[in-house]
Amino acid sequence: MRPPPDVWAALRSSPWRLLASSWPWRALAYLASSALIGLVVAFLLFVLVGVGLLTLVLLVGVLVLAGIPLLAAFVADMERVRLRLVLPEARPAPAEPPEPIAWNDRLRALRRLRISGPEVGYTVLVGTVLWVVDAVAINLIITIPGVLVLAPVLVRLDAPVAFGPWQLTTPTEAWIAVVPGLVLLIAGLYAATLLAAAQASLARLLLEPAQTRMAAAVAELRRSRVDLVDAFETERSRIERDLHDGAQQRLVALTMTLGLAELEVPEGNGLDLVRQAHAQAETALAELRATVRGIHPRVLVDHGLTAAVRELADASGIPVSVDLRVERRLPAPVEAAAYFLVAEALTNAVRHAGARSARVEGHVTGDRLEVGVRDDGAGGAAVRPGGGLAGLATRLAALDGHLEVTSPPGGPTEVRMTCPTTLP
Amino acid sequence: MPDHAPLRIVLAEDAALLREGLLAILERAGHEVIAAVGDADALLAFTDHTRPDVVITDIRMPPTHTDEGLRAAAELRRRHPDLAVLVLSAYVADAYLAELLDTTGGGGVGYLLKDRVGHVRDFLDSLDRVAGGETVVDPQVVRGLLNRHQPDGPLDVLSEREREVLGLMAEGRTNGSIATTLFVSEAAVRKHVGNIFAKLRLDPTTDRRVSAVLAYLREA
Structure with a gap:
């Protein structure tokens, strides 16, 4: 079982998983560093505000007070890094945040100093409330359960342990205290994790520019779209396997039996019927094969795009020349998109455009796959909502690819796609 | 009522249903199926041990269901050069x-x-033709290959009619059968075949009919 991907997921999972993961310790580290940083910030704020206000009459105070946003920028930069401790990105931060202003640049350009409300607010929060809360929380979480758990040792060392009205003096009492100690320790780790998660989330909300959050959301959406395409592909492949191992095999067996029957049954009506049944079984098999080819062709899985497109070309009713320079295997969704593009284009060429021949071309340049199908038919193809080409366009868009259809009335029709060979 | 010599056959097919079907057909034809197995290892073992006339094998078999049968067939042809091999593909x-x-x-x-x-x-x-040493390729496969035109290939030098004749040769047809199909005399077919051999510059000491077919199939 994989450890939970972030602190919130860890909190939602079972206690064992939480405790076995690194999250409680990361949370403690976050809180501890928070308390320390907050202490320093509190001191600096106190100095800046105090000295600034005192010297305000001398105008120097303005400059001193201007140090607050600077301090805030510094704290914010640090926090953006630090909050990864408990809220790591699923991937490295998507692109860099738009034009980050290095704090030493701000120092040099005091006149153009931009005061960021959220940054100052967060800094004040850290320097006043948060560090106190964190320091107290850490103390409570570590010391109380710590002392209880260590009570047997402390008692043996003759250090009396006292909790309000309770005194632990004998080893038996000390051992009994270990149980609530452990319970409190677990509860404490939970509380620490929760506190750190809440605090880091607040910091992220205040400090991460909206664009960065949007970029992360977009990246996530794209990823989930590809996952969806992938899931469809997996499902199609499962259906194909079921059909291949099931119905298709039974039909082949049936044609064999009927073929044998033809040899046994004497000439006459009976034989005619058997022959008819044989032909029907073969039609059923051919139709099933065509369906399977439209779902998820086996040859594509086994031999890749070039072999599968060759088979398509062979099965198509018109002469199709194939010039595909795709030597290596590509990710399954990419291969499938290209394959179904060729399938759709060839079907349209025969069925709607009355083409007499077609040509399939394709190659991989760098990390882009380009495939084009050109026919000599009547043209007039278009991407219509709900149509086969529209489905292809959607499929390609999910892969960051692109579909292009040129089909003037009178032809020729050309359908082209480009698509990255790596998944988004 | 077999109108041919009974053959000793080892059969490999992993789907039980199809194995039974093939078995019934082969036995109905009077052939002797020495072993009907479900994977490539068994095929290799039985063939080495029993020295059949023909091996019939499915391409996809356990464990990986890719091309075990094909690799086994190649291996068997290497080990037993006289063995006839018929490969079935889905x-x-x-x-x-x-x-x-x-x-x-x-x-x-x-x-x-x-x-x-x-x-x-x-x-x-x-099956009989394969057992007799011929090269037999499924008509549908040949049709597909014919459908495809590869510019600048070695076969580009052939005329349309010669390509047609070559395609039928690739199906394993005799000159007589090709003549019937194309509605021409057998002499005309012989002339076309001669032209094909000459244009493809085939070495007269080898079986040129087979070489021509191989050239054809390899290009396609």
Whole structure:
């Protein structure tokens, strides 16, 4: 079982998983560093505000007070890094945040100093409330359960342990205290994790520019779209396997039996019927094969795009020349998109455009796959909502690819796609 | 009522249903199936041990369900050059065909789609031809290859009619049968075949008919 991907997921999972993961310790580290940083910030704020206000009459105070946003920028930069401790990105931060202003640049350009409300607010929060809360929380979480758990040792060392009205003096009492100690320790780790998660989330909300959050959301959406395409592909492949191992095999067996029957049954009506049944079984098999080819062709899985497109070309009713320079295997969704593009284009060429021949071309340049199908038919193809080409366009868009259809009335029709060979 | 010599056959097919069907057809034709097995290892073992006339094998078999049967066939042709091998495939894949034809061995070799087996007489006929040392390729595969035109290939020097004749040769037809199909005299077919040999510059000391077909199939 994989450890939970972030602190919130860890909190939602079972206690064992939480405790076995690194999250409680990361949370403690976050809180501890928070308390320390907050202490320093509190001191600096106190100095800046105090000295600034005192010297305000001398105008120097303005400059001193201007140090607050600077301090805030510094704290914010640090926090953006630090909050990864408990809220790591699923991937490295998507692109860099738009034009980050290095704090030493701000120092040099005091006149153009931009005061960021959220940054100052967060800094004040850290320097006043948060560090106190964190320091107290850490103390409570570590010391109380710590002392209880260590009570047997402390008692043996003759250090009396006292909790309000309770005194632990004998080893038996000390051992009994270990149980609530452990319970409190677990509860404490939970509380620490929760506190750190809440605090880091607040910091992220205040400090991460909206664009960065949007970029992360977009990246996530794209990823989930590809996952969806992938899931469809997996499902199609499962259906194909079921059909291949099931119905298709039974039909082949049936044609064999009927073929044998033809040899046994004497000439006459009976034989005619058997022959008819044989032909029907073969039609059923051919139709099933065509369906399977439209779902998820086996040859594509086994031999890749070039072999599968060759088979398509062979099965198509018109002469199709194939010039595909795709030597290596590509990710399954990419291969499938290209394959179904060729399938759709060839079907349209025969069925709607009355083409007499077609040509399939394709190659991989760098990390882009380009495939084009050109026919000599009547043209007039278009991407219509709900149509086969529209489905292809959607499929390609999910892969960051692109579909292009040129089909003037009178032809020729050309359908082209480009698509990255790596998944988004 | 077998109108041919009974053959000793080792059969490999992992789907029990199809194995039974093939078995019934072969036995109905009077052939002796020495062993019917479900994977490539058993095929190799039984063939080495029993020295059959013909091996019939499915391409995809356990454990990986990719091309075990094909690799076993190639290995068997290497070990027993006189062995005839008939390979059954669920679908057309040139990669299989090229691999199969590139294997060494003097015995006949065949590549048929599984659907063909239902046409019992044709299937048994193909089997006899493979056992007789011929190269037999499924008509549907050949049709597909004919459908495809490869510019600048070595076969580009052939005329349309010669390509047609070559295609029929690739199906394993005799000159007489080709003549009937194309509605021409057998002498005309012989002339075309001679032209094909000359244009493809085939070495007269080898079986040029086979070489021509191989050239044809490899290009396609």
